[in-house]
Amino acid sequence: MTDLPVPGHPVHDYEYALIRAVPRVERGECVNIGVLLYCRHAEYLGARTHLDQGRLLALDALADAAGVRRALRGIEAVCAGGEAAGPAARDSAGQRFRWLTAPRSAVVQPGPVHTGLTADPDAELHHLFDRLVL
Numbered sequence: 186m187t188d189l190p191v192p193g194h195p196v197h198d199y200e201y202a203l204i205r206a207v208p209r210v211e212r213g214e215c216v217n218i219g220v221l222l223y224c225r226h227a228e229y230l231g232a233r234t235h236l237d238q239g240r241l242l243a244l245d246a247l248a249d250a251a252g253v254r255r256a257l258r259g260i261e262a263v264c265a266g267g268e269a270a271g272p273a274a275r276d277s278a279g280q281r282f283r284w285l286t287a288p289r290s291a292v293v294q295p296g297p298v299h300t301g302l303t304a305d306p307d308a309e310l311h312h313l314f315d316r317l318v319l
Contacts, residue, residue, distance in 0.1 A: 194304040195226075195304060196302050196303065196304050197224050197225075197226040197227050197302070197304070197306070198224070198226070198300060198301070199223060199224040199300065199301055199302070199303055199306055199309060200222070200223045200224075200282065200299070201220055201221060201298070201299055201300075201301070201313055202220070202221050202295045202296050202297065202298045202299070203217050203219070203220055203296035203317060203318070204219035204221060204232075204234060204260060204294075204295055204296070205217050205218060205293075205295075205296055206236070206241050206244075206248070206292060206293055207291075207292055207294055208241060208244050208245035208248035208292055209244065210290050210291070210292070212244075214244045216237065216240045216241055217317055218234055218235060218237075218241075218257065218293070218318065219232060219233060219234030219235065219257060219314075219318060220233055220234075220310060220313045220314045220317060220318060221260070221285055221286065221295070222306055222309060222310040222313065223278060223279065223282035224306040225278075227306050228278060229278070229306040229307065230278035230281060231264065231306065231310045232261050232264040232310075233310055233311065233314040233318070234257040234260065234318075235314075235319060236250065236254055236257060238250045248292075249292070253292060256291075256292070256293040260285060260293070263281055263284070263285060264281065264282075264285065266281065
């Protein structure tokens, strides 16, 4: 939680997961490249991403940075919904969050889901992004 709740403002539970790049899955080394945040009560699903190419290449000099960027754009599209999300556009925000956070062995993968409380999901997403990714 970024700040203490303001009296009179509703506080909602939320779930979030880091998005990480694991360029050599067999080694398990990763760099945080984004955050997903879902708040059912506020009907909010958001993503913020940033690929620090230098950090990625420090883990694997042959890592496919362009492929990681494409995967991040896909995650952002699914998160936003709408036509760019493809078939996922028909799913609820909660279903999209669950799909995006399903465990996978890939270069771009979600971390474990964590929970918190916030009065402002968008501000919380930005706070988590600044603290855990940048």
